[in-house]
Amino acid sequence: MPKRSSVIFSRNLDLKINKQILSLLNRILLIWLIPSAVVLAATDDFQRSQVGPVGLLKDPWEILYAPNGKLWITERSKGEVSEVDPKSGAKRKLLKIEEVYPFVGQAGLLGMDCHPNLGKGLNEDWVYLTYTYQSGGIPFQKLVRYRYENLNGLGQFVDPKILLENLPSSNDHISGRLKVGPDKKIYLTIGDMGANQFGNKCKPIESQRIPNPEEIQQEDWSAYKGKILRINPDGSVPIDNPLISGIQSHIYSYGHRNAQGLAFSKNGYLFSSEHGPKSDDEVNLIEAGMNYGWPHIAGKQDNQAYTYCNWSSHPSCEILKFSDYFCPKSISSDTEFDWDHPNFKAPLQTLFTVNSDYNFRQQSCGHEFICWPTVATSSLEAYELDSIPNWSTSLLVLSLKYGQLYRLKLDNSLSQIEEKPDLLFRTQNRYRDIAIHPDGKIFYIVTDSEGLTKAIKGGSSKDLHHPGTILQFSYQDTH
Ligand SMILES: [Ca+2]
Numbered sequence: 001m002p003k004r005s006s007v008i009f010s011r012n013l014d015l016k017i018n019k020q021i022l023s024l025l026n027r028i029l030l031i032w033l034i035p036s037a038v039v040l041a042a043t044d045d046f047q048r049s050q051v052g053p054v055g056l057l058k059d060p061w062e063i064l065y066a067p068n069g070k071l072w073i074t075e076r077s078k079g080e081v082s083e084v085d086p087k088s089g090a091k092r093k094l095l096k097i098e099e100v101y102p103f104v105g106q107a108g109l110l111g112m113d114c115h116p117n118l119g120k121g122l123n124e125d126w127v128y129l130t131y132t133y134q135s136g137g138i139p140f141q142k143l144v145r146y147r148y149e150n151l152n153g154l155g156q157f158v159d160p161k162i163l164l165e166n167l168p169s170s171n172d173h174i175s176g177r178l179k180v181g182p183d184k185k186i187y188l189t190i191g192d193m194g195a196n197q198f199g200n201k202c203k204p205i206e207s208q209r210i211p212n213p214e215e216i217q218q219e220d221w222s223a224y225k226g227k228i229l230r231i232n233p234d235g236s237v238p239i240d241n242p243l244i245s246g247i248q249s250h251i252y253s254y255g256h257r258n259a260q261g262l263a264f265s266k267n268g269y270l271f272s273s274e275h276g277p278k279s280d281d282e283v284n285l286i287e288a289g290m291n292y293g294w295p296h297i298a299g300k301q302d303n304q305a306y307t308y309c310n311w312s313s314h315p316s317c318e319i320l321k322f323s324d325y326f327c328p329k330s331i332s333s334d335t336e337f338d339w340d341h342p343n344f345k346a347p348l349q350t351l352f353t354v355n356s357d358y359n360f361r362q363q364s365c366g367h368e369f370i371c372w373p374t375v376a377t378s379s380l381e382a383y384e385l386d387s388i389p390n391w392s393t394s395l396l397v398l399s400l401k402y403g404q405l406y407r408l409k410l411d412n413s414l415s416q417i418e419e420k421p422d423l424l425f426r427t428q429n430r431y432r433d434i435a436i437h438p439d440g441k442i443f444y445i446v447t448d449s450e451g452l453t454k455a456i457k458g459g460s461s462k463d464l465h466h467p468g469t470i471l472q473f474s475y476q477d478t479h
């Protein structure tokens with residue numbers, strides 16, 4: 001693409017035009033020539049390095065910048081939390097949870113966050129974790145609190161206390177991102193469990209289902225699939241949680257598919273990133289009691305490239321062959337315009353929406369799903385510092401399929417994205433999660449240790465260039 005644009009210019013422009021104008025025009029034309037809704041990033045502003053060797057981490061899932069200046073990381077399949085020194089790359093185990101059950105798909109030790117008062121001498125040195133365990137041969141999810149104990153500088157997690165158990169789990173779309181809010185409540189995403197697709201095709205999606213009072217009484221949390229929960233520090237239901245269809249529970253918002261990203265701004269706005277089906281990954285502003293539309297709506301309610309094919313509604317569902325592309329005539333398939341809900345809230349941004357005539361079957365891609373318009377949004381963080389000009393306030397969204405970061409600039413109200421996404425940090429990897437140094441100039445990204453991603457040269461590839469490590473991107477303040 002860049003080559004083509006410079007050829008056009010050399011043919012058509014007077015050679016007397018000075019180099020500066022040429023370069024400016026070239027950039028404008030370059031942006032204009034790019035078909036998707038993206039702007040080229042000034043990647044020269046960042047220097048890339050690596051914290052620790054390739055293979056340092058096995059299936060890392062959450063990385064956070066801890067109050068002791070170390071990076072705390074969960075390793076999903078090992079059920080371990082480690083701390084890594086961001087300068088030396090030295091790794092030390094903080095915790096291994098023996099009952100973590102990692103043997104199905106996306107299960108294992110997932111989200112982690114610290115209480116905001118950890119390390120401040122206020123007796124609130126809490127760390128919260130969520131993980132998959134097994135009971136009666138069935139996977140469930142648990143929310144647990146540990147205390148961080150600093151033994152002679154060599155800290156460890158002690159005194160586990162179960163806050164919630166028997167939460168829904170699965171082999172797919174567990175979600176499991178966890179954040180402590182400015183209100184000290186625990187926010188936890190629970191996915192749709194991969195229902196209505198592949199081997200789970202005959203399980204109905206329950207993202208719209210609200211529990212009844214008996215279920216809540218019996219602590220039956222099966223209706224929490226496809227929800228974002230808001231939980232008291234002791235595991236109970238906050239008294240100011242929203243009433244949804246007349247019911248108060250841990251549910252804060254509903255109609256979610258697979259929200260693996262969750263982040264607060266300092267003023268308490270809550271954002272999520274969610275994996276879409278074939279198009280329409282979403283970035284949402286999460287509000288109490290609102291309905292985010294799944295499975296009736298993907299992205300905005302625009303009837304583009306998505307219909308809800310409810311496989312589980314078929315009386316002989318088990319004998320049907322699942323397809324991502326065709327809905328059998330014997331199954332009712334609803335368009336987005338067939339559904340209406342007063343509390344529906346559309347995303348702030350989709351990554352990306354395409355028209356209904358889009359060709360999803362690009363066989364030249366190898367594994368076709370890698371080339372679908374979704375980018376596989378694994379996580380997000382809010383950036384609110386003044387360390388990089390014009391970045392405050394932005395949402396930083398990570399992509400598994402592109403090994404890159406999408407920076408979405410919010411307007412002053414923090415309730416709208418005001419520019420097209422800025423693409424940064426592209427490598428041939430799967431980006432799992434991000435931590436931001438408190439100085440706002442260093443970004444730590446953990447990479448998957450295996451899997452498919454989009455090759456730099458196009459198509460799909462299993463050849464990850466930096467698997468299972470931490471990539472560091474440092475802002476070069478040369479302006
Ligand atoms: Ca993180």
Ligand SMILES: [Ca+2]
Pocket residue numbers: 255282292293294297298299347
């Ligand atoms: Ca949605």
Ligand SMILES: [Ca+2]
Pocket residue numbers: 280297298299300301302303304306336
């Ligand atoms: Ca849509």
